[in-house]
Ligand SMILES: Nc1nc2c(ncn2[C@@H]2O[C@H](COP(=O)(O)OP(=O)(O)O)[C@@H](O)[C@H]2O)c(=O)[nH]1
């Protein structure tokens with residue numbers, strides 16, 4: 169069945185969270201959904217029910233006449249709805265059994281269960297939102313922190329889409345100019361087409377695309393949290409610190425060196441900032457192949473992390489800087505903090521930039537947390553400005569493809585290639601940009617974007 173036929177079928181799902189609640193909202197959408205829903209509502213429901221008006225009625229089984237629940241219902245007439253189709257909402261009592269009975273009733277009357285993300289997918293297919301805005305809806309629903317909310321709002325308000333549109337317009341202008349030059353070269357000078365206006369547009373768009381790609385560093389921290397790798401020798405107190413920051417006993421802590429061998433990753437909020445803490449194997453030479461793999465993994469994760477915490481127990485601080493300097497040279501972390509741990513055991517003098525903490529007495533924790541939140545704010549503090557930024561790997565990859573298309577254009581231009589080849593490379597770049605907003609796209613991109621949604625969205 170084609171997507172457009174599938175997109176017309178009436179679907180229903182619980183749009184609010186599962187579990188007991190005061191109210192639950194069941195969403196219904198599709199061609200004929202109003203006609204299918206009507207018989208399941210009390211006969212007293214008026215025939216001339218204005219659209220977008222919430223009214224009190226009852227959900228009734230039309231065969232047995234059993235009253236299933238009292239509910240508030242609203243109808244939306246397409247295209248003035250979230251999906252762009254005729255749709256409706258039933259606000260019923262929020263008990264799981266009530267919800268199940270209402271949904272079963274709908275399913276028996278020609279409305280099928282919605283797939284995850286199907287409502288938003290329909291909204292996209294009906295042109296109610298573009299792919300970045302759809303990603304924004306998902307991000308908004310998932311947001312637990314101010315930084316994620318900012319990143320989500322950036323998408324739902326169409327700011328990224330507008331930036332992509334602008335780039336696309338510049339490149340389409342370049343393409344149009346190039347096409348005109350190919351079709352109507354200046355009389356008598358066919359060998360030397362004037363491509364400067366094309367080059368100028370390509371350079372302008374290329375620079376803006378590079379800036380956008382660069383913004384992913386901050387956009388990623390905003391949308392997914394700052395990844396923080398806990399790095400140090402066995403028994404440095406990494407797992408204890410992880411548990412302390414999470415506020416629960418997530419990692420196993422023992423006095424035996426080499427306890428943590430695999431890595432653990434957990435999200436946590438510190439002063440409202442989202443971090444992804446990564447606890448890892450302690451760094452040492454090990455004959456145990458499992459531990460050795462864990463150590464290798466730890467090194468890789470530290471290289472990839474936004475922030476590495478180098479942990480050294482305070483009672484082993486005789487000359488900590490040599491060890492740390494070696495680690496920094498080896499890993500070249502994006503950012504790092506040096507931490508003296510277990511300061512309840514020893515009160516050494518540590519170098520000025522170091523922070524001292526004790527996971528047992530909480531000494532130094534306030535300063536330490538402030539340093540962590542400052543790292544997050546470094547990334548996301550300026551994201552409220554007008555500058556567009558990207559927040560997902562999908563967007564960043566598509567921009568890299570566009571950038572590569574422009575690089576190939578430049579290389580071909582320098583090599584004196586035919587205009588047709590130049591036009592082809594430009595077209596590739598434009599296509600990559602269109603993919604970001606979903607104007608061109610394949611089924612699997614849509615499956616990927618919408619498959620991550622929950623049912624009812
Ligand atoms: N006194 C003291 N002991 C600690 C502190 N943090 C961790 N330890 C102890 O140090 C040992 C190793 O801790 P652990 O977190 O497993 O270290 P890891 O190998 O780096 O993960 C355990 O016995 C912990 O109880 C601390 O702040 N003060």
Ligand SMILES: [Mg+2]
Pocket residue numbers: 406407408419420427428448
């Ligand atoms: Mg450990």
